[in-house]
Amino acid sequence: MQNRNSMNLTDAPDTSGFIQRSNSLSGSVYDAIFAQLMSLKIAPGSRITVDNLVRELNVSQTPIREALGRLEGEGLVVKTHLIGYSAAPQIARRRFDELYQLRLLLEPDSAARAAAAMDKEKLAALQTAAGMMGRREDTDERLRYSTFARQDALFHDKIMEIAGNELIRETLNHQHTHFHIFRLMFHSRVTEEALDEHEALLAAFAAGDAAGAERAMRIHLERSRDRLLPAFE
Amino acid sequence: MQNRNSMNLTDAPDTSGFIQRSNSLSGSVYDAIFAQLMSLKIAPGSRITVDNLVRELNVSQTPIREALGRLEGEGLVVKTHLIGYSAAPQIARRRFDELYQLRLLLEPDSAARAAAAMDKEKLAALQTAAGMMGRREDTDERLRYSTFARQDALFHDKIMEIAGNELIRETLNHQHTHFHIFRLMFHSRVTEEALDEHEALLAAFAAGDAAGAERAMRIHLERSRDRLLPAFE
């Protein structure tokens, strides 16, 4: 019964045929903690004790410290000397504004570049990513929004990929990691409008209209921002 | 004689009067490795063995792993399972282009915002930061460029600070960390021109000319890019 509550840290089934264990233990620990942060199992601002992780993950302290250090480098956890680690605090109003300011500087331009580089198969991939959001089967409101948020991120990321600047893509993905947590905390049901805005974006992409895509992305971001703004009231 | 080559990891003299040791050991180790990366004492792409660090810093493995994990999260080192850590590889041409593309999207806009928010004391602080670069006393070419690079970064950072978007500021600083290493590898002596461009920026700031500051920043960045481009030949 010793492991009754311990997490499963084993790797994914190895389909490649290679024998080597692909992940280091510290890497697996990192994944586990990361997942807990993303799923809000660890709430923003709450403390993260390494002893608890030792018991929960059934691993020694060293790999946990290594993983927590990595998360600290990414800004997802903060460390205070002789106090310990804790999850990064909830995003504040100010940072929220800053984030959308950043997105508005980067993403419309990238949308224009993506439109210019568009071809048939890229467009198809985009439509697929956008189309998956159309499903409205989930009954659980929270779960539904969770999946929408993930797929919206995928859609935007796909555009960044086509735009071709990996650095900008990584930068936005990094920030999105924080943003994702925020959205999950205040999941509002205003997702239908976003789907229409994605449609407008797709139309511009299909037409290869760079200026139109840039405009559509700008409008989409501004509306997205305004939809989430009430969360701070 | 055991410690004849060990680094000094002690904290700065405590002038605040507080008794507590401000930095954790892993934090001091982080600073030490970070400094070695910035000063090119550890070359880009070269391996970083933790055993060597144990001997050099006279510290056990655990805090070193924690620090290396943090550096990995920041992208300054990479880890390969069962191989170990190594310094991030030299910046490639492609990423160089991407970086300047990112800067051109963010910094001119921030320059405009900074110009709009300018006042007497902020301007004075900027002029101080820019003025320090005027000194051309150093005889050692390499050292001179090293100090110029650092102060150029400070000047740009000061502008970002005045612009008011902390997120953008952090993003650029983060990237600059990588960029700094690149510049040190290919220190060219084309710093004089940059000083003139900074003068143009300061003039726009002094006049509170947002559009002018934006234009000046754009020109400065494009020229800076073109000056460094030959490094890839």
Next chain:
DNA sequence: CGATATAAAATCCTATAGGATATAGTATTG
């Protein structure tokens, strides 16, 4: 002479143990 196989060294990786510090709870005293 080149290639393969074996052995040794270096290095990574993980676990355990003990000292140091902060936090929480309890008791004592004015």
Next chain:
DNA sequence: CAATACTATATCCTATAGGATTTTATATCG
């Protein structure tokens, strides 16, 4: 009853030791 001092627990922090894997060197064989 409130405030302070003290104790105990929890937690962080660091060091040491040993197993696992890769890399390097050496020797043997074709």
